[in-house]
Amino acid sequence: MCSGMSIVVSISLQQLTLLDAAGQIIQQYSVSSAKNGVGQERGSYKTPLGKHVIRAKIGANQPLNTVFVRRRPTGEIYTPELAARYPGRDWILTRILWLSGYEPGFNRLGSVDTMRRYIYIHGSPDSAQMGQPGSIGCIRMHNHDLLDLYERVPVGTAVAIQP
Numbered sequence: 578m579c580s581g582m583s584i585v586v587s588i589s590l591q592q593l594t595l596l597d598a599a600g601q602i603i604q605q606y607s608v609s610s611a612k613n614g615v616g617q618e619r620g621s622y623k624t625p626l627g628k629h630v631i632r633a634k635i636g637a638n639q640p641l642n643t644v645f646v647r648r649r650p651t652g653e654i655y656t657p658e659l660a661a662r663y664p665g666r667d668w669i670l671t672r673i674l675w676l677s678g679y680e681p682g683f684n685r686l687g688s689v690d691t692m693r694r695y696i697y698i699h700g701s702p703d704s705a706q707m708g709q710p711g712s713i714g715c716i717r718m719h720n721h722d723l724l725d726l727y728e729r730v731p732v733g734t735a736v737a738i739q740p
Contacts, residue, residue: 581598581731581734582595582596582597582603582729582730582731582734583595583596583734583735583737584726584730584734584735584736584737585737585739586608586610586716586736586738586739587739588610588615588624588626588710588738588739588740589740591607591608591609591610591707591708591709591710592605592606592607592608593606593607593608593698593716593718593726594606595726595729595730603729604725604726606718606719606722606725606726607707607708607718607719607722608698608707608708608716608717608718609701609705609706609707609708609709609710609711609712609716609717609718610624610710610712610716610717611623611624611710611712611713611714611715612710612711612712612713613710613714614710615738615740617683617684617689617691618688618689619688619689619690619693619694621714622713622714623714624696624712624714624715624716624738625678625684625689625691625694625696625714625738626684626738626739626740627678627680627683627737627738628678628679628680628736628737629677629678629679629684629691629696629735629736629737629738630676630677630679630733630734630735630736631674631675631676631677631698631730631731631732631733631734631736632675632676632677632692632732633674633675633732634673634674634675634727634730634731634732635648635672635674635675636650636671636672636673636727637672639671640654641671641720641721641724642654642655642656642670642671642700642702642720643655643670643671644659644668644669644670645669645670645673645699646669648673648675648695655668655670655702657702657704660702660704667712667713668701668702668705669697669699669700669715670699670700670701670702670720671700671720671723671724672699672700672723672724672727673697673698673699674697674698674699674723674726674727674730675692675695675696675697676691676692676696676697676736677691677692678690678691678692679735694714696714696715696716697715697716698715698716698718698723698726699715699716699717699718699723700717700718700720700723700724701717701718701719701720703719703720705717705719707719716738
């Protein structure tokens with residue numbers, strides 16, 4: 578893991594806190610974790626707990642509200658009209674911070690592997706409610722908050738997801 582900054586996600590507070598190397602708060606953001614609660618298993622649509630690391634940063638230089646599917650920009654820009662055309666879509670917008678578990682048997686490898694579950698910190702439509710669970714496993718953020726976080730953290734940043 579990268580020394581320096583770290584991230585703590587509190588499920589109970591629905592809050593992401595960015596900390597400096599001394600553990601001092603740099604910034605706090607409202608987030609939305611999984612509506613199914615917390616859990617490690619593939620297919621559970623739950624947010625995994627424990628120690629993670631940012632394995633990849635995806636979307637640099639893409640416009641605000643860029644739509645991603647399978648970690649690739651689709652060429653679409655999210656609008657309410659686009660949302661109305663695809664009502665069942667899970668919107669992953671603007672940037673992706675792809676997480677990898679750090680604890681073998683708990684959130685790494687096998688059926689509990691965070692990275693193979695495609696768990697991200699990612700942007701969401703402005704209409705997405707933050708401060709309450711609503712995702713299908715990922716940590717959702719407002720796009721402007723995500724842009725701020727994305728610019729501050731390098732690959733390798735430690736991420737602790739706590740109850």
